[in-house]
Amino acid sequence: MPTEERKKSKVELIKEASDGLRGSIAAELADSSTDHVQDATTKLLKFHGTYQQDDRDLRKSRRKEGLGKAYSFMVRNRIPGGKMTAAQFLGELDIADELGNGTIRITTRQSIQLHGVVKNNLWDVIHRINAMKLSTQSACGDVTRNVCCCPAPLRHDGLRDQLQQLADEIADHVRPRTGAYHEIWIKDPETGRREQVVGAPDDSEHDPIYGEAYLPRKFKIALALCSDNCIDVYDNDLGLLGVTEGDTLIGFNVLVGGGMGTTPSKKQCFPALAKRLAFVQTQHLRAVITAVIMVQRDLGNRADRSQARLKYTIADMGLPAFKTKVEQYLDQAESICGMPRGTVPRPLPDPHPDDVTGHDDHMGWHEQGDGKWFLGLPIENGRVKDEGDLRLKTALRELFRHHVSNCRLTAQQNLLLCDIAPEQRPTIKSILADHGVVTVEQISNARRFSFACPALPTCGLAVTESERALPGVIDDLEAELNDLGLSAEQFSIRMTGCPNGCARPYNADVGLVGRSMDGKTGEGRYTVFLGGNLRGNQMAAIYKDQVPRSEIAVTLRPVFLRFKQERAAGESFGDFCDRIGVEELSRPCEVAD
Structure with a gap:
């Protein structure tokens, strides 16, 4: 390996010295004398789901007044497949009103971001999110981010329900095993009492997938169907494209090396769509996912973060060599997944001929296939707020309190209101109209x-x-x-x-x-x-x-x-x-x- 490849970036050194992503996070949060945290801590906080930011609109005026930056934090949820209950969505709105800037933002990865959270409120925000049985762990950082999949509750053939179940299972499988998240955000800092929440830590902190330094950069996974690529499966480090025969999901084409980020000033940087690696039966999927992640863990560039995504690892190695390396890691991956050695075929089969053929944003009214309906509601740029005649936040509060039991977030920053009884449709239409909320029929295609x-x-x-x-x-x-x-x-x-x-x-x-x-x-x-x-x-x-x-x-x-x-x-x-x-x-x- 060339000397330059053995070098490590500053972030790598911070991760290695962090004691399982703990660092000095707890101590700096407890320090009320400052409104921000140090640079090393900002790097670790990303693994916990939050970015330190400042209001750039205020920089110039604050400099004139001799003031520093107006710091706050963005907090991002991890919501596999975008599934939320009404109570959880209402809870996010409450947190935004009480501890944020009064808005929430649906993201392009089926999640929710809260903005304007000051440092003294950060613990309360993340703690309350967990109390709602949601989490912010791994919503950011050099690990697997929110696992995406088609959110539509179309139940006539069961395919999307299978995708949603797989998204949950994959998200749990790739969750970091360190107990730092629960120690910092879940335990009461005074009593040390741990509340019972989703994803309690293992007794052991050994992380067989990520190791001690986690991944070189972020890693994204998404699942889609060939007939409906509503989540941009080719944009992900690891895309899982479902192959079907009739109403049966027979397996997945595994796509590797997608990623949209680039640095135009660096010729070696580029956006990329994922490449077709192999066809994998559903029961073998977890082992192959594990092997791909571990190859990137061990061979990804840890010296230059602009070259640290999986797409660059594959560009350097070539797809055939990368596939061979994944196959070599399958023994370890099968062991981690509790499978007998040799369960997954070697060599990995070539991709199935099926590929993406369509896209559906799922806007408007749709029968779910179980006697109920869902409504796809367009949310311009994902921002949920009340402004002028548009009182979207108030409308959603009314709907989730009395008429809608759950929702799904889309990768286009929109919202699906789900499991609606047919007789509820007129009431929901009336509430939206009364609050100035436009439906898909009222906006342009542009x-x-x-x-x-x-x-x-x-x-x-x-x-x-x-x-x-x-x-x-x-x-x-x-x-x-x-x-x-x-x-x-x-x-x-x-x-x-x-x-x-x-x-x-x-x-x-x-x-x-x-x-x-x-x-x-x-x-x-x-x-x-x-x-x-x-x-x-x-x-x-x-x-x-x-x-x-x-x-x-x-x-x-x-x-x-x-x-x-x-x-x-x-x-x-x-x-x-x-x-x-x-x-x-x-x-x-x-x-x-």
Whole structure:
């Protein structure tokens, strides 16, 4: 192994010295003389589900007043498959009102984030989340993040219920075994009493999957069906694509090495879709997952965090060599999973021919197949709040208190209200209308299939606006699409405030990635990507760079015109752009307007 590969980044040293992710977290939380924690502690807190941030809108004014940054914390839940009870959703709203900034945000990984939590309230927030039988453990950090899967409660064939059960089992299997989380957040700091909550720690802290230093970087797992890739399975480090025969789930195509983050200034960095590794029967899935994680644990780059995701390990090794290494780790993995040695076939079978064919965002009213209904409710950029005539938070409080027993969060930052009796539908429609909450029939397709990351003012990585900018960009795009008679087209529009790609812009039909901020006007400039699709199995390419926010719609109009005139029958916007190519689309072209 080259010398440079044996080096370790600063974060690796912090993890190794952390005593099982404990570090000085408890001591710094108990120190009321400061409103923030030290850098090493911020790195460890991510494993516990929270990021230290500051309000960047206030930086300049506070500097003028001789004040430091306005620190607060973002707290992220881990909610496998996005499943929540009404009581849990109401509890999140209560925490946001009492200890946060009054809003909650549904994430692109089927979770909930709370913002504006000050340090003195951090313990209470995480403790209360656990008291609701939820958790924040491993929602962030160099471990397996929230396990995603199709959230739709479609029970006519049982397939999605099987995915949800597998998501729960996988999430429990890959949970870190350290007792630090429970010691810090669950035990009462005065009495030492441990409350009974989900996921109590093992007696032993030995972690056979993660070891002492955990993974080189974050690791994402998701499950999907070929007919409905609503969770962007190809974007994950480990994608599990269900293969079916009729109503029977026969196994999974294992996809490895997806990831949207990149650093444009580093040529060796890139976003990537996962590669098809093998077909695995469902009963062998846990062992193969374990082997893949352990290969990344041992061979991933621990010197350069910008090169530490699984996609780079595979790019360096090549897929055949990576597959061979996974097979070599199967003995250990089977032992960890309690399977007899040799249970999983070697070599691993080639992938099944089946692949992604469709996408469904599950918006609107749907029969579940068990006599009940669910309602897919669009939540613009996932932000649950009351603002002006839109009283979404109040409406959801009313619904979850009296009419809806549970919900699911989607990977598009939307909400599914589930298990609704047919006779309840008129009441629910009335409550939503009375509170100014729009349903999918009342919004454009451009808005329906769009979402953004939070970006400014809280994200420390953001270089432009995203959540606060996208609604205005959609306004402009709606006008162009309406003028061209294209408002019925379905295609994804995703915006991020930096190249890290949290809103998955690199496989969207239209991806808008924050590039720079005009120092005089404060207007953001974006790289425009074209050529992904709703199916999520196609990468976009750069169409134009440094496009001012106010010019995004105008910049895209010529492409929309060509799409209208030159598309093939049934061709989507992203597929058209991919077929024509961004170089051809960038050339001046005579089109009739």
